[in-house]
Amino acid sequence: MKADEKAVNTGIHFMDGDSACCEGAIAAGCRFVAGYPITPSTEVVELIAQRFPKIGGIFIQMEDEIASSIAISGASWAGAKAMTVTSGPGFSLMMEHIGYAVMTETPCVFVNVQRGGPSTGLPTLPGQQDIMQCRWGSHGDYEVIALSPNSPQECFDLTIQCFNLAEKYRVPVFLMMDECVGHMSERVVIPPADEIEIEPRHYTEQAPGEFSPYNDMEGLVPRTTKAGDGHNILVTGLTHDDRGYPDMSANTHQVLVDRLIKKIRHSADDIIILEEDDVDGADIVVVSYGISSRVATRGVRMAREKGLRVGMLRLVTVWPFPENRIRELADRIEAFVVVEMNQGQIMREVQRCSEGRAQVAGVLNYGGAIHPPEEIYQTIAGVSS
Amino acid sequence: MKADEKAVNTGIHFMDGDSACCEGAIAAGCRFVAGYPITPSTEVVELIAQRFPKIGGIFIQMEDEIASSIAISGASWAGAKAMTVTSGPGFSLMMEHIGYAVMTETPCVFVNVQRGGPSTGLPTLPGQQDIMQCRWGSHGDYEVIALSPNSPQECFDLTIQCFNLAEKYRVPVFLMMDECVGHMSERVVIPPADEIEIEPRHYTEQAPGEFSPYNDMEGLVPRTTKAGDGHNILVTGLTHDDRGYPDMSANTHQVLVDRLIKKIRHSADDIIILEEDDVDGADIVVVSYGISSRVATRGVRMAREKGLRVGMLRLVTVWPFPENRIRELADRIEAFVVVEMNQGQIMREVQRCSEGRAQVAGVLNYGGAIHPPEEIYQTIAGVSS
Amino acid sequence: MTESVVTDHTKQETISADQNRVELCEKNPAEDFLRMDRIPHIWCPGCGIGTSVNAFVRALIEAKVDRSKLCVVSGIGCSGRVSGYLNVDAFHTTHGRAIPFATGLKLANPELTVVVYSGDGDLSAIGGNHLVHAARRNIDIKVVCVNNFIYSMTGGQAAPTTPMGTIASTAPYGFCEYALNLPHFVEACGATYIARWTTFHVRQLQKSMQESFAKKGFTFIEVIAPCPTLYGRRNQYRQGVDEMKMFKEVSRREKDIETRDAEIKPGEKIVIGKFVDRERETWLESMQHHYKEVLGDAYYPYTGAMI
Amino acid sequence: MTESVVTDHTKQETISADQNRVELCEKNPAEDFLRMDRIPHIWCPGCGIGTSVNAFVRALIEAKVDRSKLCVVSGIGCSGRVSGYLNVDAFHTTHGRAIPFATGLKLANPELTVVVYSGDGDLSAIGGNHLVHAARRNIDIKVVCVNNFIYSMTGGQAAPTTPMGTIASTAPYGFCEYALNLPHFVEACGATYIARWTTFHVRQLQKSMQESFAKKGFTFIEVIAPCPTLYGRRNQYRQGVDEMKMFKEVSRREKDIETRDAEIKPGEKIVIGKFVDRERETWLESMQHHYKEVLGDAYYPYTGAMI
Amino acid sequence: MSLMQIRVGGFGGQGVILIGTILGKAGAIFDHKFATMTRSYGPEARGGACSSQVLISDESITFPYVTQPDYLIALSQEIYDKFSPGLAEGACLIYEKDLVKPNGLQAGIKKLGIPCMRFAEELGSRVVLNMVMLGYFSANCPGLTKEAIQEAIRITVPPKTIDVNLMAFEKGYTYDGS
Amino acid sequence: MSLMQIRVGGFGGQGVILIGTILGKAGAIFDHKFATMTRSYGPEARGGACSSQVLISDESITFPYVTQPDYLIALSQEIYDKFSPGLAEGACLIYEKDLVKPNGLQAGIKKLGIPCMRFAEELGSRVVLNMVMLGYFSANCPGLTKEAIQEAIRITVPPKTIDVNLMAFEKGYTYDGS
Amino acid sequence: MKDSKMATAEKKERQSRGNVNINKDRCKGCGFCVEFCPTHALRFSEDFNALGYHYPVRLEEAACTGCDQCGAFCPDFAIFGYRYKSHT
Amino acid sequence: MKDSKMATAEKKERQSRGNVNINKDRCKGCGFCVEFCPTHALRFSEDFNALGYHYPVRLEEAACTGCDQCGAFCPDFAIFGYRYKSHT
């Protein structure tokens, strides 16, 4: 499916990541946004509020983030592509409904423009401290998908990707931006609508009466329906059987949660996007994502100039974590250097997957400012000696 | 400091974990509880509502879990030992205020009687799926303390421990129960009040005017004050300098968050409680916590009967994670077998810390029912061969 | 109590082949709207929730609501189980969040008839703020609030609607808070249609429900219902029928009563009736009118957000 | 506008050693209650929040409130910064949660005077439910709500209080929702004292604040304030003073006005005044009386939860 | 007997959990053994089937659920249908005569029925049916002393109702199965 | 010049971010270079100091902040005091004459003052002071073409205000420093 | 109870208008139907149903009008009244 | 503006009652004080203060009564009026 020509803002722009995210959502077909203002994410919805009346869409500023995070599930079940946008404190309030979207297999997109935390923290300064939260912040066991852009251009591109993945896997997908990328303006090229690939919703073709929510599967992902289509579906956050009916037994739970997790894990190869640079001949691989990955290239360049064999592995997809790739590399390289604006959240994952076969060092801070490239270089140098 | 004789329900009881938790809180000096009903935790507050009018305390059923989670911070700043009690869905709603309590260094206790998730899931059946959530569920970087009881007796004992740790480290402390422990009745012995050690609040002795919130430290933990003591303090969730004043710079943030994290990490030895059984001569060590640790002993016994050298490591303290102990053991043993009712949350930590030097296997389920001991035995047997 | 006659429409459902004399009628008129494979339901003997569903189903039939466009959204609670027993598009959401979910549903597809059916605790405690703002915005959803004076599902804790002095599991010596007067509250927020009935007043309740389907905007119907298990027993009504008898006795329908005088206090009259029926533009109408006016042709007339 | 005289108490603060003729008076009476090391504050030129603080500080002085027992609790927002500038025990909490924090503070130590000072968005949007239930319970806290018709701190998004039709950053073509009538709303919830003033009415505002300190129970004072930066400029009031002049012009104080008639619509009068002043037992009083009655000697008279 | 496993089941309102609690208390407090009582019930807290499991042991109990019941106390057909297949030889079924038809029970299982509901109605209070059942169980279970169970009743039920409860217990205890 | 680093600062309401945006657009869209503009402001979104950083480069930009400014455009004393010590030889300071006293500036730095506030007041609209500054900057910065900046202004400001903005730009562009 | 003669007379007239359908195994014995039937046409059974409840039975001598008041009240969808077509 | 003769007369009388204190560097030039002073005793400076704002200055010829209306209005705590003690 292609994007809608009348809505896509094709052309060359100079815009910030927040605006690019908005344009990406529009291009992806999003026509329902529920949000609540919070720095540094608000510009996304402010632009939505400007654009929607002219292209046909609903923006509603809800009474809080909780309402926003569930309104998008409602809209999604009505057949809309739906999104909400927030930052740390608001994200913390959305945790219950991330779980609800997971359990009810509701396609929807959560954007978190990360600022420094914990708590109110640094509202206007960047952080990458909500990476583990987006994986683990709701109660219970589940898997999600999260992408992390490092430029306004990618804020556009990956927002579309988020919507597409949400449809493909019927799962909430997270765009984990940060204040730096969100408030940085750069050239953003928006292609013509017919060059933008859009994943449609995968509706069942079974007739009302025949269809029960889990008897029409594409691999591990059930085809769906929307309200008003006559299927008389029952959607619940309780553990449910394959008719969608509540069945609160450990067995049913096991089957359901297992599928919810496997539908992501087993498709990790399809979902995971990595950007690699000179990883093959490297002794040291720098792992980073989001804005940190841009700074990291500077550090890497400095190290290469000193003759060190350093590769770059950039996680465009943060979750699911590229476990296999890290394991492979761990066997071959000497060390990973993880660059991130937090206490080492992804570093823990790298440690876990490298299983002691490669050293793991972090270039870490608690947010507020991106790393000076020198710091990265020094850690690389330190590790190599 | 000793517990209050008039309040402690000294004697031999047959009570469930929820009730024992309530009695533990009372013994620990808790006189402010704000809560919102949710299965399977409600019995804790129902008993509180019965007990408090007769011993002098406030129980208030708030309008939701958000309100409960912040009301206890308010009460704590008024000088009370304060607690809230919930289960998964409510816990998800409390995430923002866990961060607030961390950032403002407010002693308070959160009890989560875990049920099966995600979402509404299995309200009446057990889970251990919120373990990572309690560590990572709020935005930003932080560290917390979490304990996990495996019997009603421990629900009593560890609740007291939670309150004591909260005071000592000025941090929110989590009692991570589960439905099984919460709703299981056993003999609970409540000692006489004068045998119960209570950590007092560590108030500054500096005079109003002299005291600024971070100039009177005990190690990394600042002494505190309470509302009405004349110190004119300023408490904020924003990044703050050592007067407590908002200072939203990356530097100040770095210093503050670093201390918040280190005050826990550097005291890990003081905080961490482990129960070990025959770990020293073992080839395989079974790691577990909460109710799973009871079942695990059965599996271990079965394996020992077959001549396998199996040790038990039980995490009474789940967070901070006993990284050092796992590292030490990884060097000496062949394998860890982690038993938990989730997709392998603590197993990831064991994997990370064992760094490939010992094999790690999990006996996992997604909640709803505790493991049959045979399953545990079989995994042990599988690993050993 | 009015005694009303089963109408033609219903009868057609229940009349067998013999057009003249139907001796054996196999099917309860409600069955057609129920997921019969889930009956018996979980509700206790004498629980009023099922009675309210009876009125609801009969209202749906009477009002000829297009079932395929009907969505019922619930939160969590005994009352929140209603959606799951109705054989329509049914959404059992999270505790307190039926209204914002319904808001998303309705706004994304304005053709749907969206009903929120949930409990007093769900809608007025944890979900109170959503009630406020959906009423203020006049979102076109129909709210049915089953008020059994208590949080039942979790075992009978006090709710914002628990009458002062009554016993609840979290108020073992009697509850000491003022109860929220729901009709008054939602009127101050902006609801367009407000009524209160008890489950004893099934026929009037049914009529109000029918009216609400015909009404554009945010409507609110409070259904006072017995919960013998967790409210009644603790408060002198041993069985559901005892509470029903009390409803019959103390309910008063007064002319021109103001919602402010509809507070419920234990041992006093329960004011029932339709309190508010007013016209206000819905959120969507307001948006559409306003944008058409301000943006003229640049406005893209909104019909739905479905892809 | 009333012109009132600075009272003795204030004067004592400002009068220098020379008891007869004070030529140079160095200290603003407000300074004593401010953290002067944090002045200048962050508020924009012409922002009304500072003006409201002036009234508040003067009211504290007048009412001789015991400063050491005074706590001011705020949420997040420009208005939420008030607590941090006051030299008292100050709590800058999370967005929308000042009231439940204050509830914990007050109930755990009933001797404290607890003021919640925050913004319209903070208290009525995200925090709306806490407002409802604290008012219903009649928790003894004093709420000052700075209503600048907008979410300022985050850049001027529409709030539940934004008058229909006005421009906001999330309503670039005009906002199409009904505004919440705060006095009416909190009256329906149960507040014991309700007043509304604009920052033009500083003296009356101060008087209301004094009254609220003397009142037991949940009090609510709405202060309509200019936000030139994010509300005014977008809506024809270039500067704070332009909005102040508008307040002066359109404000009306009417006898026996009902809160239901105090809705704010753009271009129409703003009804100001004290609307409600009634007696209801506070949550604590109610609990204490009730338990004493029911439990007799078994009740342990509650005085505070402090260890 | 080193481990005694008892399952009690019925529907909400029959006082099934209380039976478990009293047995547990009797064992843990008055007979000085180890005892664990767990309970399970319907959706969240309402309606449907509801059951409790009691383990009484001379050693500390690690696995707190019934794996091989020695006693099944069935107060509803549903419970009987669900759990009777799990009974092994030598186990004992105790059931409510009017509510449970013990069809298709395997051989080798002791089968004891009592119309406790009717007895309770006779005693004027439906709610004491669980005490009648407790009495009957006590008479047929040597693993716990009668006195311990009576003591446990005394410290558990509301003081004003001790007498009627003990009376109901006695009614069950003395029921001769005819 | 392969990388040009510009810092613009003042207080809220002076249109500092807009200066950055226009410079960025001029570079990225009309002069066909790589350009990055970042901004920082006071608490959450209000008051206080506010600044923007613009990088213009022939190559893609990895580190999006100013490390060594070539230009400092200072619209308030606070900004001058904070950032002027970071200027190195060869850099250029452009400042608002009435609002900034460039005290203690190191040697080797080019210093250009313009009373843009007064000019803007003269043009009848305080808000165009940033355009005046942009014009003056353009006249003194060969790294971006005048046309590119003018085009950038045209596509950025509200259509109705293009003329007054370009007029203000011209006013600054032609200011001769006297 | 009404005078039985009169009741019998009424019965004749009324009975012909409709009837009541009882699904005894769905019933939970709440008594709403029995208590509130306008013609007092129902009483409780002596027996327990499968769920253990006393369910309603129609009194032979009373005249059910088929008014469906019982159906409107029944929380368990276990009963409903219906009119005979010929009398519509 | 009032007739200046009369103003001067009044001034004499009133001036003696109080005065106004202006902390010019705290001022953000909002004009509340200037606009709403009951005696019109203030005007804006021509100069900018350190923050770049025109601040209020007292009109020599006007009579400040020390009523502190300006102080009550000032959002920046930059001004306040006070009465001379002798006139209390």
Ligand SMILES: Cc1ncc(C[n+]2csc(CCOP(=O)(O)OP(=O)(O)O)c2C)c(N)n1
């Ligand atoms: C976030 C969250 N908090 C608490 C609960 C537990 N809970 C489930 S239902 C319920 C109360 C329901 O009360 P009400 O809405 O009055 O419905 P009723 O059961 O009385 O019909 C509560 C507190 C939950 N499921 N989720």
Ligand SMILES: Cc1ncc(C[n+]2csc(CCOP(=O)(O)OP(=O)(O)O)c2C)c(N)n1
């Ligand atoms: C959970 C959460 N959501 C959103 C925000 C962002 N936020 C900060 S202040 C504010 C609005 C404040 O508006 P108001 O209370 O009216 O205060 P004002 O700034 O207008 O004085 C918002 C939405 C936040 N800090 N936390």
Ligand code: SF4
């Ligand atoms: S507990 Fe109460 S509300 Fe819930 S099903 Fe039973 S009677 Fe109904």
Ligand code: SF4
């Ligand atoms: S943005 Fe508005 S409310 Fe905030 S400080 Fe400025 S003028 Fe005041």
Ligand code: SF4
């Ligand atoms: S109303 Fe229904 S459930 Fe109640 S007794 Fe009658 S048939 Fe049975």
Ligand code: SF4
């Ligand atoms: S249909 Fe009417 S008359 Fe007949 S049994 Fe039911 S309620 Fe009674």
Ligand code: SF4
């Ligand atoms: S009121 Fe204060 S800030 Fe405003 S102009 Fe006067 S002195 Fe300056």
Ligand code: SF4
């Ligand atoms: S004290 Fe009164 S008269 Fe004097 S300047 Fe201030 S407002 Fe004017």
Ligand SMILES: [Mg+2]
């Ligand atoms: Mg209820």
Ligand SMILES: [Mg+2]
């Ligand atoms: Mg505001």
